[in-house]
Structure formats: C-alpha cells, structure tokens
Amino acid sequence: MSAGVATLLRSSWKRSRVGLALLLTLAGGGLVLRAWLQQPRREVEQGGLRLRLERAVWLHEPTDHGDAARLPGAAGAPGPGQRRLVVEVTAFNPRGTPLDFTPGELRLADATRGTEWTPVEADPAVFTVGPARMLPVTLSFDVPPTPGPVRLEWVRGSERATLLATGRPPTPGVSRTQSRWPLRVEELPPGREGAGSVLFHGRLACASCHGGLARVEGPRIAPFLGDFSRVGATRVAGKSAAQYAYESLLDPNAFIAPECVAGVPCARPSVMPLYGESVTQQEMADLVRYLVGLQGGG
C-alpha cells in the first residue's frame, strides 16, 4: 500500500518535471504549464503574499439539534445537508509594505461541474497583513454532499494555484465497500509511532481537543487518549483498540465515547472532524499506531 502511494508520488513528481522539460521545448507549453500548476502545493506565493495551508478538515453534517462544531474560529453551523470544509491558512507578507488578503480569494472548486464556492461568513471581508507579518486565517466552505473531488484554489489577481485536492466525505452509513478505506485496520501499511505523534500534535491538531497524552489534567474538550490502548479495547465488543481507533477516525459517530471531560458526557453527534478525506493510508496507520502504542496513563 505504502509502496503504491510512494510510486504515485514519484510518478507525479516525474510527470511535473517532464512537464517542465516539455514546456521549454514545445510551443504549446501553456497547456503543460497549467497542468503543472494544478498539482496541489501547500505553500504558494502570489501577488507578493505567501500563503501556507496549515490544515483542512471536513466536519459532520449538521443536525436539526443546531449543533455547531467547536473548532476554534469556525463560523456557525453549516446549512442543512451541507458538508463543511474548515481551512486554516497562514498568510505571510515578506514585503516592506502592507498587503491586503481577501478571504474570497480562496475558492473551493468542483472542476467536473464547473462550480465554485467562496468561504462563508468571512469576517472581516479584507485582512491587512503588515510588512514581515504572519496572519492565521480560518475559513469555512459549505458544499452540497454530491460525491466527487473538490480543489481548494487561491485566486489572486490573474494568478491561480491549487492548495489541496480532496474528496467529499461519504454520507454516514454509506457502505464501506464504496470507500477507498479497507475494512480491517491490519490492511493498512505498518504504522510509525513518531510520525503519528507529529500528526497528532501538528497538522491534524488532535491535541487541540484531546489535550496532551502524558497526563489526564489540562485543557481539553474530548476524551483523554493517554491510556487508549487499554480503554479503546473495551469500547465495542469484538473490536481491538486499533480497529476501534481506525473506525472512530473514519466515522466518529459510529460509537460515541461515554465521557469527554470528567463527569461530562460527550455530545451527539460528535464534534470530531472526519479525517477520511484528509489523511493518506500511511498517515492513518501512523495515528493508530501512535494511539495504541501508548501504554498506561503516564
């Protein structure tokens, strides 16, 4: 599996280099250049401003309970039946003069249908980034649950770059045979604990809700995961801690943990984001390995 992903990465890298070589020799280079530019890049500079994609997570469908996801900085609940992608970017101004950044420069595009969505409730409508300053910006995109890939694009003046390509999460309850995820956690590539830790504390920000894993105390809104190898195995009869962690990450609502913070039951539906569209199989394996590799509460 991991070899497959690696080959894919290698071949797309090769393709982009071949694309560049062609560009230098062919008159029709414009088309090649466009294809090359459309490879997602997490960090791009356009119109003097540098933008780095920090994180992008899909949230659950809202419910009629009016639950809003508690991701810091996220706008109110998405409309009924919509899927929400929450995107965190850092804008950096390397220049000596202030630059404006308009959230509407970011679009979520469904290329196959030719549809584009701008962020919801972007406030303020324009950010000013001072010279040599960094500005974190969180935006939400609400899209219909139609299957099919979407791309996060940054349009600034006449320039356009793709920051992310992602599928929309399947509607809960959709058969797993239609999903790219295997049924059993053992079918994933071998996980690496260190890489899982980096994801947990970094890009996927699991720690922002679950807190650190070293001690039970500390600010968090979600269950303590420091003794997950023991607790996880007791959650669903017949499921190992690893299998349960895997299924929780793909569909947090399949089983709701009983207690989030001491004495406080977890809300239903779960506020945990859907990670199935934001991680690779290798990253999923790394996360599970990290959680299950942890022994005891210390």
Ligand code: HEC
């Ligand atoms: C926005 C907050 C939030 C984020 C971010 C988040 N979670 Fe959760 N998570 C929750 C909540 C709330 C629950 C309890 C409700 C439930 O079972 O879904 C939970 C439950 C879990 C459970 C089941 C725990 C149990 O005791 O049964 C696991 C495992 C888990 N999360 C792992 C992760 C991992 C790994 C990440 C990062 C990839 C992550 N979570 C990110 C909020 C979050």
